[in-house]
Amino acid sequence: MTDTTPDGRRVLGLVPGKPVAGDRKEPEEQNLVMVWPHLLVRHAVAAMSVLLSVLLISVLFDAPLRSVANPTDTPNPEKAPWYFAALQELLSHFHPLIAGVLVPGGIIVGLIALPYIDNSPHERPNRRKVAVATFTIVLVAWIILTIIGFAFRGPNWGWVWPWQEWHGEL
Amino acid sequence: MGLTDETSGVIARLRRTPVGRSIFRSPPRVTPRDRAAGHWSSFLLHIYPVKVRRAELSFKYSWYLGVISTVLLGSLVVSGIYLMFFYVPSPNQAYTNIQTIQTEVTFGQYVRNVHRWSAHMMVLAVAMHMAKVFYRGAYKPPRQFNWVVGVMLLAMTLLMSFTGYLLPWDQLAFWAVTVGTEMASYVPLVGGDVQEMLLGGSVVGASTLLRFYVLHVAVLPAIIVFLLMIHLWRWRKDSMLDLDTGLDLDTGLDLDRELETADD
Numbered sequence: 001m002t003d004t005t006p007d008g009r010r011v012l013g014l015v016p017g018k019p020v021a022g023d024r025k026e027p028e029e030q031n032l033v034m035v036w037p038h039l040l041v042r043h044a045v046a047a048m049s050v051l052l053s054v055l056l057i058s059v060l061f062d063a064p065l066r067s068v069a070n071p072t073d074t075p076n077p078e079k080a081p082w083y084f085a086a087l088q089e090l091l092s093h094f095h096p097l098i099a100g101v102l103v104p105g106g107i108i109v110g111l112i113a114l115p116y117i118d119n120s121p122h123e124r125p126n127r128r129k130v131a132v133a134t135f136t137i138v139l140v141a142w143i144i145l146t147i148i149g150f151a152f153r154g155p156n157w158g159w160v161w162p163w164q165e166w167h168g169e170l
Numbered sequence: 171m172g173l174t175d176e177t178s179g180v181i182a183r184l185r186r187t188p189v190g191r192s193i194f195r196s197p198p199r200v201t202p203r204d205r206a207a208g209h210w211s212s213f214l215l216h217i218y219p220v221k222v223r224r225a226e227l228s229f230k231y232s233w234y235l236g237v238i239s240t241v242l243l244g245s246l247v248v249s250g251i252y253l254m255f256f257y258v259p260s261p262n263q264a265y266t267n268i269q270t271i272q273t274e275v276t277f278g279q280y281v282r283n284v285h286r287w288s289a290h291m292m293v294l295a296v297a298m299h300m301a302k303v304f305y306r307g308a309y310k311p312p313r314q315f316n317w318v319v320g321v322m323l324l325a326m327t328l329l330m331s332f333t334g335y336l337l338p339w340d341q342l343a344f345w346a347v348t349v350g351t352e353m354a355s356y357v358p359l360v361g362g363d364v365q366e367m368l369l370g371g372s373v374v375g376a377s378t379l380l381r382f383y384v385l386h387v388a389v390l391p392a393i394i395v396f397l398l399m400i401h402l403w404r405w406r407k408d409s410m411l412d413l414d415t416g417l418d419l420d421t422g423l424d425l426d427r428e429l430e431t432a433d434d
Binding site for chain 2: 123
């Protein structure tokens with residue numbers, strides 16, 4: 001009876017059962033890649049593409065500049081920047097306490113609390129349907145409200161078709 | 171494979187000459203451990219982990235929206251600093267300054283365009299980044315807090331864009347900010363005070379312009395850079411903690427295997 005392993009090392013003791021830490025998975029080396037060059041090259045291409053787009057857009061389109069600010073001449077419609085257009089659209093339908101405070105406040109608090117509310121370990125969208133459905137509904141509603149407020153609203157916040165009257169400003 | 175690449179070839183031979191050794195500080199990277207060491211010793215690469223999962227390379231994983239947002243921030247800093255040289259935040263001068271920038275300053279109109287379009291694109295990129303991270307489930311442990319930092323960064327990006335919107339002091343700027351700050355006044359109890367603090371008065375005026383300018387060029391950029399540092403640091407730290415594999419991606423080494431080989 002030999003107490004050495006096939007490669008000649010002596011076995012001092014054998015402990016039956018499973019390791020306390022659980023079965024250790026073999027690292028899947030083939031699924032790991034060096035950041036340099038694999039990720040960095042892609043990041044560099046992405047960075048240069050977006051920079052090139054900005055530089056090209058800036059050749060083609062000039063930033064808007066209207067007449068000098070005049071506190072006595074209120075334009076009609078009065079529009080907030082496009083990223084607040086959804087809020088402005090909501091404010092035209094609901095009481096300011098709801099549209100100006102509860103909804104945006106709820107979205108911000110909800111976003112911050114999201115990882116602590118949805119604390120199931122599943123990452124796949126079909127394993128966390130409630131979270132995905134809620135997020136999607138809010139996101140789609142927000143996008144629609146933004147588009148309406150930005151492009152479909154004219155004088156006195158009335159409905160206009162953007163191809164007939166254009167009131168969106170960037 | 172890597173071995174021959176690193177020891178033959180023009181660059182490798184150049185590196186072995188006295189001149190080559192004086193140019194390239196470190197010896198050629200031959201083994202995976204060498205290559206990881208090259209990563210650790212680089213200042214610029216310290217924001218990246220040494221290894222990532224292969225899935226993270228693909229476009230569909232992230233759409234590279236984090237990189238895109240960061241690049242746009244860089245574009246905004248560079249173009250913004252240039253514009254600062256020609257701009258005074260006072261109602262008497264702001265608008266004429268913009269006209270001068272557009273007509274007399276070298277590349278003034280172009281730099282202003284870059285700043286404007288980068289700003290809009292950054293708001294879009296950051297918002298899309300958040301949606302992409304949500305659908306990927308990347309806010310799950312251990313990344314919960316980095317999601318929270320990301321929400322703060324989104325809020326700061328919106329504030330950055332909004333404060334910058336006033337600076338041209340044209341009709342568009344004036345009334346957009348009038349409408350935007352009116353929204354703040356709807357908050358119960360403190361809303362009126364918040365609006366007055368933002369405006370420096372009851373209506374948009376000279377002190378509003380100065381306040382928005384200081385927020386835009388000093389306060390908010392400092393907050394964004396600080397939050398971004400935490401955001402990127404957490405991204406690197408959390409991406410390394412791959413509990414399934416037991417592999418420390420920070421160093422690129424399998425610690426258990428290192429210990430085994432040390433025994434031999």
